[in-house]
Amino acid sequence: MAEDGGSGGCGRCCCSFIFTSGLTALFMWLSLRTSNPTCSIQDFYVPALNTTDNSTSTRNNHTISFDLKLDNGMKDKGVRYSNISLAFYYNSNLSIANYTVRGFYQGHNKNTHRRDLVEARELPWPAAIDAVSNRSTANFTVKLATKVKFKIMFWYTKRHSLEVRGDVQVNDSGKKVNRKGLKLKSGAPDPGRNSMRVGPAFVIFTCFINLLL
The missing domain is CATH 2.60.40 (Immunoglobulin-like)
Structure with a gap:
């Protein structure tokens, strides 16, 4: 029983980390959006x-x-x-x-x-x-x-x-x-809408979405 509880706690920590990372990535992506x-x-x-x-x-x-x-x-x-x-x-x-x-x-x-x-x-x-x-x-x-x-x-x-x-x-x-x-x-x-927004934040956000699906 103790092992099952530890496994569940680890799973919850992983989900919490992924969720937090996803929100952080989304915030960064929105913050980096620019327009000419x-x-x-x-x-x-x-x-x-x-x-x-x-x-x-x-x-x-x-x-x-x-x-x-x-x-x-x-x-x-x-x-x-x-x-x-x-x-x-x-x-x-x-x-x-x-x-x-x-x-x-x-x-x-x-x-x-x-x-x-x-x-x-x-x-x-x-x-x-x-x-x-x-x-x-x-x-x-x-x-x-x-x-x-x-x-x-x-x-x-x-x-x-x-x-x-x-x-x-x-x-x-x-x-x-x-x-x-x-x-x-x-x-x-629009150069303000290209590579500067396809970076680590976008990759993390994409991984987050894939894990949820």
Whole structure:
């Protein structure tokens, strides 16, 4: 009888250990979950394409005004950005401007705006003006590239590349057609949702589930 009691006590200890390990693994897995910040163009204005203003100063204003919004939607993790490179294109492939946003840290559940002007070089202005004058649109592309690392409690993850882009259509007022913010997207998998979460915690959690089945 004593041996049976000892065997039962050992079994209970093993089950308790497995259960505790499983909960710990689940907590670690949830704690390591990350998601990339959302990058969007809130405003995009090209004064020279505003056909309602035919003044010389407006026609010779070859700048692009933009409002970039960076949104960290995570409630318990911060984001450290490296320098952010913005590249502007006309008709998808003609490079017209570049701009750099200096790297910074963004806290939990915070959003940040970066507003500025950039001079558009090599843009075929007569063709662009003709496009918007004919009730069509002038088409631009914005590409964003940076590296991010996530702050989880008191430590940082390794850096992950973040590259997104979006197409902006500008009408005869010189503004983007859609008044809502344009989300920059990427066809690549979210680097914040890959290997950093498939580690020992996930393995332990999987073993725990298998033992219960």
